[in-house]
Amino acid sequence: MKDLSDFRISYEKYNLSENSISEDPLSLFKNWFDEICDSKQVKEPNAMTLSTVDSQNTPTNRVVLLKKFSEKGFVFYTNYDSRKGKSIANNPNVCISFFWPSHERQVIIKGSCKLLSDKESDKYFYSRPKDSQIGAVASDQSKEIPNRKFIEDKFRLLNESKSKITRPKHWGGIIVSCDSIEFWQGRKNRLHDRILFDKDKKNNWVYKRLSP
Numbered sequence: 001m002k003d004l005s006d007f008r009i010s011y012e013k014y015n016l017s018e019n020s021i022s023e024d025p026l027s028l029f030k031n032w033f034d035e036i037c038d039s040k041q042v043k044e045p046n047a048m049t050l051s052t053v054d055s056q057n058t059p060t061n062r063v064v065l066l067k068k069f070s071e072k073g074f075v076f077y078t079n080y081d082s083r084k085g086k087s088i089a090n091n092p093n094v095c096i097s098f099f100w101p102s103h104e105r106q107v108i109i110k111g112s113c114k115l116l117s118d119k120e121s122d123k124y125f126y127s128r129p130k131d132s133q134i135g136a137v138a139s140d141q142s143k144e145i146p147n148r149k150f151i152e153d154k155f156r157l158l159n160e161s162k163s164k165i166t167r168p169k170h171w172g173g174i175i176v177s178c179d180s181i182e183f184w185q186g187r188k189n190r191l192h193d194r195i196l197f198d199k200d201k202k203n204n205w206v207y208k209r210l211s212p
């Protein structure tokens with residue numbers, strides 16, 4: 001077994017100083033995200049870890065793809081009847097996080113979920129390649145299936161059928177409105193920069209520096 005005790009790197013590439021941040025965390029998120037995308041060093045920069053808590057208070061993480069962000073929130077698409085969908089219906093509070101190793105950065109967002117409108121979900125669903133649409137229809141996400149052939153047969157039958165593929169009502173977008181957002185920039189000697197934005201009583205963004 002590998003000895004992991006020496007697995008560590010020194011983070012020395014960037015810093016996050018108060019001079020470089022505006023009052024609005026979305027601008028900072030956009031700057032970071034654009035920088036990561038433009039660098040082409042991260043294969044899926046929009047992959048984010050989504051944490052939910054189920055009705056038994058058990059947390060679960062999984063990766064989903066960010067498809068849009070604005071001051072309204074962070075959007076991903078999924079099956080509302082999946083394990084995460086059920087957890088969110090029971091408790092809309094979630095955490096999403098990004099780790100971009102090339103830039104030694106982490107972002108942690110906490111917020112509350114709402115389903116997107118049918119119109120918005122339709123727009124995205126029908127913009128996807130046909131195979132992805134069929135995949136979404138074929139998969140009762142998170143349910144047990146007997147074997148691999150079962151899902152492949154389902155996909156094949158839908159693919160061969162002449163009928164139009166329509167978005168299942170249980171598949172669509174979820175928007176996470178942002179209550180707090182923490183920006184973490186790795187620094188030398190483990191003295192990382194951490195800037196946490198949350199809202200004051202007047203619902204304005206305020207930020208503070210946290211100890212690493």
Ligand SMILES: Cc1cc2nc3c(=O)[nH]c(=O)nc-3n(C[C@H](O)[C@H](O)[C@H](O)COP(=O)(O)O)c2cc1C
Pocket residue numbers: 044047060062063064065066076077078079082083084085141142
């Ligand atoms: C890189 C990557 C991207 C993914 N994107 C999505 C996504 O956008 N939506 C989705 O429902 N699942 C996505 N998945 C699959 C989820 O991680 C997860 O397996 C699935 O949603 C079922 O989760 P659940 O049983 O907790 O509901 C992705 C997985 C990976 C590794």
